[in-house]
Amino acid sequence: xxxxxxxxxxxxxxxxxxxxxxxxxxxxxxRIIAGLPPWLAQLAELVPVVQRAVLRPFAPLAxxxxxxxxxxTLFSTTGGIRHRLYVEGREPxxxxxxxxxxxxxxxAYLRExxxxxxxxxxxxxxxxxxxxxxxxxxxxxxxxxxxxxxxxERVRIRQEEIEILPRGAGFRSTGHFVNRREYSRAELLP
Amino acid sequence: MIARWVDLWDERETAESLALVxxxxxxxxxxxxxxxxxxxxxxxxxxxxxxxxxxxxSAASPPLLVSWFGTGAQTAHVAWWLAVVATxxxxxxxxxxxxxxxxxxxxxxMWRLTPDGGDGIDxxxxxxxxxxxxxxxxxxxxxxxxxxxxxxxxLRNSVPAWPRYLLIVQLLWLYFSAAHHxxxxxxxxAGGFSAVADVLGDPHFARFFxxxxxxFYPLTQxxxxxxxxxxxxxPLALLWIWLDKRPGRGGRFxxxxxxxxxxxxxxxxxxxxHLGIAVTMQIGMFPFAILALYPALFGPExxxxxxxxxxQSSFVRQS
Numbered sequence: 001x002x003x004x005x006x007x008x009x010x011x012x013x014x015x016x017x018x019x020x021x022x023x024x025x026x027x028x029x030x031r032i033i034a035g036l037p038p039w040l041a042q043l044a045e046l047v048p049v050v051q052r053a054v055l056r057p058f059a060p061l062a063x064x065x066x067x068x069x070x071x072x073t074l075f076s077t078t079g080g081i082r083h084r085l086y087v088e089g090r091e092p093x094x095x096x097x098x099x100x101x102x103x104x105x106x107x108a109y110l111r112e113x114x115x116x117x118x119x120x121x122x123x124x125x126x127x128x129x130x131x132x133x134x135x136x137x138x139x140x141x142x143x144x145x146x147x148x149x150x151x152x153e154r155v156r157i158r159q160e161e162i163e164i165l166p167r168g169a170g171f172r173s174t175g176h177f178v179n180r181r182e183y184s185r186a187e188l189l190p
Numbered sequence: 191m192i193a194r195w196v197d198l199w200d201e202r203e204t205a206e207s208l209a210l211v212x213x214x215x216x217x218x219x220x221x222x223x224x225x226x227x228x229x230x231x232x233x234x235x236x237x238x239x240x241x242x243x244x245x246x247x248s249a250a251s252p253p254l255l256v257s258w259f260g261t262g263a264q265t266a267h268v269a270w271w272l273a274v275v276a277t278x279x280x281x282x283x284x285x286x287x288x289x290x291x292x293x294x295x296x297x298x299x300m301w302r303l304t305p306d307g308g309d310g311i312d313x314x315x316x317x318x319x320x321x322x323x324x325x326x327x328x329x330x331x332x333x334x335x336x337x338x339x340x341x342x343x344x345l346r347n348s349v350p351a352w353p354r355y356l357l358i359v360q361l362l363w364l365y366f367s368a369a370h371h372x373x374x375x376x377x378x379x380a381g382g383f384s385a386v387a388d389v390l391g392d393p394h395f396a397r398f399f400x401x402x403x404x405x406f407y408p409l410t411q412x413x414x415x416x417x418x419x420x421x422x423x424x425p426l427a428l429l430w431i432w433l434d435k436r437p438g439r440g441g442r443f444x445x446x447x448x449x450x451x452x453x454x455x456x457x458x459x460x461x462x463x464h465l466g467i468a469v470t471m472q473i474g475m476f477p478f479a480i481l482a483l484y485p486a487l488f489g490p491e492x493x494x495x496x497x498x499x500x501x502q503s504s505f506v507r508q509s
Contacts, residue, residue, distance in 0.1 A: 006200050010200075016356070067317055070363065116229045117225075121306055133304060137234075170399070170404070171400050
């Protein structure tokens with residue numbers, strides 16, 4: 001094979017490795033930076049600036065392949081306060097009925113669909129909060145429930161904050177709900 | 191030094207390792223896509239609102255599939271069928287030069303439709319599939335190779351090794367990156383190595399009802415500790431691979447690594463951790479798609495030898 005081509009290929013691969021390495025520089029949380037000596041904190045604050053500057057020219061190519069990062073945050077936050085999804089419906093003049101709750105065999109409406117791995121990251125809050133797709137997801141879910149249960153007038157989707165118990169003992173309900181979305185039949189099925 | 195670096199990326203080998211990665215990755219993706227269909231999740235994931243949660247359809251520059259097929263529920267089914275057909279062709283190694291890129295296109299379009307759908311494994315696939323598409327993973331165990339023989343085309347005795355080398359680097363970086371992002375105390379001794387037990391207590395991830403595996407808490411602590419050891423030591427796997435590939439190198443340390451089969455122990459730990467995840471957590475294709483990359487960690491001659499051994503042992507059992 002042509003020597004120039006071999007060298008070019010090695011250069012392209014080297015560039016890919018360097019870009020991958022830079023894209024993989026860890027995000028340093030502000031609370032960690034706050035605890036560093038001033039000179040190190042300044043250096044840490046420079047990391048994302050340099051990272052962005054190096055990667056910017058190649059961003060269109062990375063975007064074409066959907067390669068958004070080389071930071072692999074797999075189960076980086078565990079324990080503490082987590083969430084449990086609730087889907088509820090209400091008939092005219094009635095009270096809220098539980099249709100779906102995570103890990104609840106008696107209220108398992110659409111469990112297989114909701115728990116599909118590509119949907120879960122949309123509704124399960126992660127370290128940076130809720131996914132952008134959460135509202136479209138809740139609108140889809142509420143619309144689907146209204147179609148499946150013609151007597152329902154309203155559907156709400158919310159998440160209970162739960163506390164993970166120590167030593168593998170499971171979790172404890174807190175009774176505190178967040179990320180609540182509520183829809184009426186008139187709104188979704190005019 | 192530069193000449194050796196250029197030579198490294200110019201190395202060639204037979205295609206068994208890459209072919210096995212191709213087959214296993216395709217099986218993992220196919221299994222996941224079939225799951226989407228069986229769970230009635232195709233429209234939920236990939237149809238634009240209000241038919242599904244694919245909010246990417248309304249982006250300033252929408253996915254090509256939306257431009258071509260509109261914002262109805264049918265776009266989700268087109269995306270799904272496109273991915274299934276491309277995956278089947280990749281699995282069979284049929285028209286791989288085209289089907290490999292078709293699968294890349296399908297995966298990117300699916301991501302554009304639902305940018306926050308899926309998890310780390312989808313991102314990993316968007317890195318890995320272009321590398322596979324550029325490789326000679328269809329040079330063996332494929333319809334392309336079979337048809338080539340049938341039509342009297344000259345056999346490809348070797349393919350470039352660099353795609354496999356890059357797959358190795360990507361896999362090891364994923365592990366190392368995952369390890370150094372785990373800043374929570376629960377992943378270390380200060381938190382009592384409780385991280386795995388914590389995940390099993392989360393109703394959104396646990397396969398069994400949270401708390402039902404409490405009796406195995408010490409085992410989950412061991413799992414947490416071993417996960418961190420395994421992932422932090424991932425860069426060393428390059429050294430283990432190099433020492434195994436070059437007997438006689440590395441002096442007494444190299445001899446020690448080879449004699450104790452350090453690489454094999456590291457790999458066995460990885461396999462067992464992923465199988466543990468698959469059994470106890472509901473996270474879909476992640477452990478299987480990661481394990482599908484493991485053949486890249488073996489040279490083609492090792493893959494051939496391993497498969498031969500498996501065939502012989504099953505033949506012996508049958509007879």
